[in-house]
Amino acid sequence: MQLELPLEFRRTELVSRGHVCLGDEVVSYIIKRSHRRRSITLTIDEQGLRVGAPWQASQRAIENQIRKHGAWVLGKLTAWQQRRAPPRRWQDGETLMLLGEPLRLTLAPAPRTTLRDGDLLLVGASAHRLPDEVAQQVIAWLQEQALACFHDRVAHYLPLLVVPPPEIRLSNARTRWGSCHRDGRISLNWRLIQVPLRLVDYVIVHELAHLREMNHSPRFWQTVGRAIPDYAARKREIRTEAHRYLLG
Ligand SMILES: [Zn+2]
Structure with a gap:
């Protein structure tokens, strides 16, 4: 004989955690089981992957469902990560990236200069300066580095692609690395200066190639x-890895 719990004591939802391997990535997720649910659903947002499942669904069925949609899951998770900018406080000792190399932000009581010394980025700032002011100064410096670097790399690739020299502008776009305009202008996102040079080169070559096609x-x-013979690998890398280097 079974002892039935009174209806009001029956739990309607059970939350647990799981992990699944997709390719060489381990993806953690939250499972919410419910008596009301009839099928397994996958949701991805800023909190990651959440699975809604019927009360009786087996772990295996859940994992199969995630694997079946593996490419979609990984793509969505990456897209959310890219949207989430790392919090930056612009304080002494923080790490910034320049062409994929870490630079330590070092605030020094000095005139308002910005100077690189090995792996230090020395920013002249009094103790009273606000993080916003430090941010402005560092970003202005990164933009200067970006413009110099982009001109240099464009000059390097022009003869290989046999295109006329474009006008280069820095962009501040949130969602694109570069764009090419019909009048022969190319815009390159200043944030690119933070990613490794091989990825900067991919974006530059991509935009220059648009001057032909x-x-x-x-x-x-x-x-x-x-x-760039290995452009496909770089294209993939900039889509999946570049966000790691970026400032907010
Ligand atoms: Zn394109």
């Missing part, structure tokens, strides 16, 4: 490939 046709990718 204003589309993403096979001929466009052939042009990119002539300058």
Whole structure:
């Protein structure tokens, strides 16, 4: 004989955690089991992956469902990570990135200069300066480095791609690394100066190749490939890894 709990004491939801391997990534998730649910659902937002499952669903069925949609899950998780900018406090000792190399932000009581010394970025700032002011000063310095670097890399790739020299502008876009305009101008995101040079080069070559082909046709990718044979790996890397280097 079974002892039935009174209805009001029956739990309607059970929350637990799980992990699943997708490729070489371990993805953690939260499972919410409910008596009302009839199928397994996957939701991804800023909190990560959440699985809604019927009360009786087996662990195996849940994992199968996640694996079946593995590419979608990884893509969505990456997209959310990219949107989430690392919190930056602009304090002494914080790490910044320049071409993929860490630089330690070092505030010194000195005139308002910004100077790189090995792996230190010396920022002249009195103890009373507000983080916003330090941020402005460092970002202005990064933008200067960006412009010099981009001009240099464009000059390097122009002869390989056989395109006329474009006008280069820095952009502050939130969602794109670069763009190419029909009048022969290219815009490059100053934040690119934080990622490794191989990825900067990929974005530059991509935009320069648009000066020949204003589309993403096979001929466009052939042009990119002539300058950067391993462009496909770099393209993937900038999509999945670059956010690690970025300032908020
Ligand atoms: Zn493009």
